[in-house]
Ligand SMILES: NC(=O)NCCC(=O)O
Ligand SMILES: [Zn+2]
């Protein structure tokens with residue numbers, strides 16, 4: 001049945017206007033004032049914004065880490081994402097050295113296919129570059145539509161790759177039209193500092209933060225940027241947490257390098273003191289890079305506002321406080337790294353960003369949806385409200401006030417990192433390809449209805465246009 005959304009204010013990355021939206025066969029069929037509605041399902045969005053569905057470019061659902069597995073999987077994680085206004089997630093598929101890439105991708109398809117309630121795609125981790133990997137990559141791009149590859153510069157002896165691997169990945173990405181993503185921290189120095197801290201009897205959660213200082217994120221970010229310039233390639237720095245890293249990205253961009261950056265809501269509103277909570281509660285706030293001193297928040301907001309950082313990822317990687325985080329009692333290095341943010345990413349940015357005057361409404365849409373669609377080959381099917389785009393839509397009440405709490409969130413994890421935070425604005429209904437997933441704040445979706453999305457190559461549209469012009 002056709003649907004028409006009436007009386008709402010449509011907001012895209014560039015425009016804000018009042019119009020009706022006609023939804024047919026999962027797509028946006030028409031946008032105009034006073035659309036006829038006979039025989040259609042009419043949705044009244046009076047007083048609400050209509051946003052394109054959020055795109056979360058950074059999740060770790062059911063991910064093995066530190067001897068355990070992240071608590072939210074593709075079922076609970078995507079349901080929570082939908083409640084929060086997100087209609088597409090891009091999850092990180094981990095790989096193992098010596099194992100064909102296609103085996104790891106199959107594992108990730110098995111985790112997700114009958115569970116996801118919204119659309120999803122995968123980035124692929126690169127831990128080594130050798131002949132086999134190089135042979136597989138063109139197939140991965142062609143057959144799986146995976147066009148972004150992640151290199152970890154930290155987590156020594158676990159996920160960390162060396163500089164040679166990063167540089168070869170950048171060269172490969174340039175040739176193949178892919179985007180390289182980095183977790184940028186200097187893993188070797190962190191390894192030394194963590195061992196030293198433990199030897200000195202410093203075992204509490206706060207030492208996770210103190211052994212990963214911002215200088216080490218800045219250094220690794222600068223190194224990755226330098227290699228990107230040398231390879232004339234393209235780079236996306238995930239979870240930028242500090243001024244040092246944001247400055248390295250801005251410096252690289254000022255030289256014309258194709259470098260992009262993502263921050264996360266936790267770095268914008270929480271600070272390092274959370275890791276000092278008594279009774280081991282600081283462990284709830286252990287993730288990497290760690291929370292920083294409060295003074296880093298303003299530079300991150302400014303970088304988002306000025307466009308030096310482009311996107312907001314959740315870095316969802318949730319572990320229960322009881323039974324998972326407590327693996328690290330007496331040794332902070334054994335606390336599984338990560339936190340629960342998939343549900344609150346969208347509304348925290350709206351409330352702290354738009355409502356507090358730090359970013360505009362259109363910048364909000366750009367950051368929470370459009371730029372990720374463009375960078376990761378999903379645009380214009382996703383990331384905007386336009387005729388022909390997928391009807392991934394969020395009907396959002398900008399006046400509703402609420403308090404974030406684990407008592408009311410939809411993630412499976414037993415705490416919320418933003419517990420007690422008062423925010424303004426809430427998704428009321430969420431549609432994925434024209435079907436309600438959330439209707440009047442109630443889940444009405446179906447497990448397995450989310451589709452795996454094959455993505456276009458990096459900047460595919462731009463390259464097509466250039467090729468057309470030079471004919
Ligand atoms: N961020 C974090 O602590 N855990 C997830 C893995 C990663 O992104 O580094
Ligand atoms: Zn990371």
Ligand SMILES: [Zn+2]
Nearest residue numbers: 058060315317
């Ligand atoms: Zn991550």
